[in-house]
Amino acid sequence: MNNHTILEMRSITKEFPGVKALSDVSLEVQAGEIHAICGENGAGKSTLMKVLSGLYPHGDYTGQIFFQGKEVQFKDIRSSEAAGIVIIHQELALIPELSIAENIFLGNEPTRFGVIDWDYVNRTTLELMARVGLSEDPITKVKDIGVGKQQLVEIAKALNKSVKLLILDEPTAALNESDSQHLLDLMSGLRSKGISCIMISHKLNEIEQIADSITIIRDGKSIETLHVKNDGVDEDRIIRGMVGRSLESRFPEHTPKIGETFFEVRNWTVGHPTVSDRLVCKNSSFHVRRGEIVGFAGLMGAGRTELARSVFGRSYGNFKSGQIFINGKEVTLRSVPQAISAGLAYVTEDRKSLGLNLLDDIKSTTVSADLKKITRGLVVDKDEEFRVAEEYRKSLRTKTPSVNEGVAKLSGGNQQKVVLSKWMFTDPELLILDEPTRGIDVGAKYEIYGIIQKLADQGKGVIVISSELPELLGLSDRIYTIFEGAITGEVTRDDANQESLMKLMTASRKSA
Template sequence: MQDHHAILEMRSITKEFPGVKALDEVSLRVRAGEIHAICGENGAGKSTLMKVLSGVYPHGTYDGEIVYQGEEVQFKDIRSSEAAGIVIIHQELALIPELSITENIFLGNEVRGKLGIDWDEARSRAKELMARVGLRASPDALVKNIGVGRQQLVEIARALAKDVRLLILDEPTAALNEDDSQHLLDLMRGLRAKGLTSIMISHKLNEIEAIADSITIIRDGHSVETLDVSAGGVDEDRIIRGMVGRSLESRFPDHTPTIGEIFFEVDGWTVEDPEVPGRLICKQSSFHVRRGEIVGFAGIMGAGRTELARSIFGHSYGRFLSGEVKIDGKSVSMPTVLSAVKNGIAYVPEDRKSLGLNLLDTIQDTVIAANLPRVTKHASISSDESYLAAEGYRKSLGVKAPSVKEGVAKLSGGNQQKVLLAKWMFTEPELLILDEPTRGIDVGAKFEIYALIQQLADAGKGVVVISSELPELLGMCDRIYTVFEGRVTGDVPGKDATQEGLMRLMTGAPA
């Protein structure tokens, strides 16, 4: 770190969305030639900050100023930030699977010859770039055939082709296996040695500790602090304390659980990624749920919680390799969603609009959708029965809609979530798996959902809550499992759990 001048300074950046202040006076100072990590919980504002920097949110849509290489810059789109040498690589790679490595590297940045594109020149330059990032493959190989790890390298080669001076990586190792992650981190060190500045967003604290020179922590849209790793004294605990550091508000209904027997057990559940052969999404995961118990699943994004839930729910995700589910002590096989539903399992997905609802349906049609036989007599669906069922839930759950004939597309997020819960309550499940049940809904509606979850538990059901909001898990759950890289890493009683402790378990830090 000879060169201590800042290549980038973001000063007092404030970015508002309707109803939400995503960033509030956030500042970031990145020194030339360093690897600068940005840490924070899900939803803290990290990605939003990077979108401001890269021009996704153009100048004028945010307050504050950006000084880059000593001058104030006002990017109006991604093109203008890329022209200045700032390249962002998103978590979801922006490659065209059907094109070759060469074509992808120079996409939007084509090598012009006298007549159209000079492919010979492009191919030889691609080879050079591939050598720089340590990518061993034919430049003519199709991107879809080379695996996620090497796709990540293609993205970096593409950034280098654009003469990058500041490289931003958003969760670069989230989808990679350990070897590929290690290779990527080595590559970043190598690029740093050649003078490239990088910003890295990551949840994996061990990686950050290993590679970053400085760390900026963002919490709830505020920049909390910047830690200088080279100055020493920064470890995972220190980072976690910075990331969490807020108090629990009393935004959960009072509740005294009545916990019964263990009735649902999962043992040695192992599932392979459907797209990346050899990469395990769930590794020998085991857990259990008692009647009347609310069980939380904590983990960083991509840890495999949703995938675990969905693979149990009728193998609806990934390739099932091994493992056993026992209900009331009896081993059950649930290879289809229908069989899972019949075994009393309900899964309410995290993404209401794309996985949960048919937005063309009415409330009534939605409520009965997962258990049509219940309202069917003599092969005919009774519209009266359907109406009564839906109307009952509309009243008991307090769905704000004039009638159950209302289209679900017109409801607010909180009310859509209630309708979805009603849909799954209508299947009369014994175990409800709720994936991010309060994402994107307001505080008042959250409280109602919490109360509903507690009612379900009190009725003797088991409830599994997957959430990225630790305070929510701490406030709601009788017991919390932590998941890290597909492995269940902890089983903490709710009353003993702390954010720091959970964060340590869910980032793979040694306890």
């Protein structure tokens, strides 16, 4: 490995009104290494990368940045890219309606005699795609390929800009296991060609597998840099640095108090919203008891979210047949308002586009699912709105200077707490949580697990959909498995392990 420093950030301090996001942070990255940045949500990781990439321009922060031995003062993202620093954000910056080739060359189009040279564009796109392991046609629209392949298009785009330092913010958060592994292998390949990578991730097992060095940031300060091979780094060591203490257990201690069945779905069948002959839920039956946390396990695309959303007021797909019983009585829930009135709440996996209005502040978001509760006459009681939001901010320990802040300014973990507040305010009997801890650090996960357990202890039923089997095993009292839209098994906490669940998640009921 080429062992000289490619990047040094010295004493970076960045303030926003009422909050110091970064305080005297320093970071050093060697040429040709993969350098991970770890920290809890809101620790300042993404802010530091926005400083580096010029999204927060020079003059907007204090401190110095040295790249390839020279001090740099980036005024915008174009100037950092011109130097060879490319950032790939968690929310990919691709245009769905354009082709792969058009996306790769967007803003950087080669011309001949004043006209775009499409032969060169398509030829070069094929070469770049081969480098990242993509075999699509360059004219394929980006919206027609999966998220894993879209990530690879972003990396191909970076390679087209002669990248020297590639920054990946939560690159595998939305990917399944095989796509994640392909991306990690690709990063290893870039390292062997001398390209340095900075990776922000909450998946500690991936960091342990691939990183050469890890810098830990806590509360806006750089705490330490660990060298993975020399320092014998494992997940527990990273967690200790991130949260300032060791988490003996990833899950709070909990003794369930399970009552009688109060929610039941029978023979639920739902068609795909646009493909008329395809079923997304096939004759599925399940039940939830009071005080019980029920897990739903399945591989990406198995139909877990489709089942949950279709039960929640038929908000997904074309309903074919099936029954819902609440407290032994059949109910028909044809819309989301009807589902909310019946005591259901659904926390979506896509908090940014389906769970939150990013233009709203925290207080109006908190009360938005049940406005009638704080309406006097036809007017929202602003004092009550503030009081309710403040109560949830304190009880869920949401990190924010004020509930008047916009939700867009919050870290992922704190946004998730606001979404939880919104649905807890409706006082549901059944809370459905779809990937409740996706993109959230271990400290915030622990807090959210505690919130879920408290809700169950109040006699509510909780459904947890998660792609992380250890999470389902640590949290659930009972787990259903789903494969190709059908429920293939039901396993109690005592009988469940990763192998038994995986077997049921990859086989239809006939072969299970």
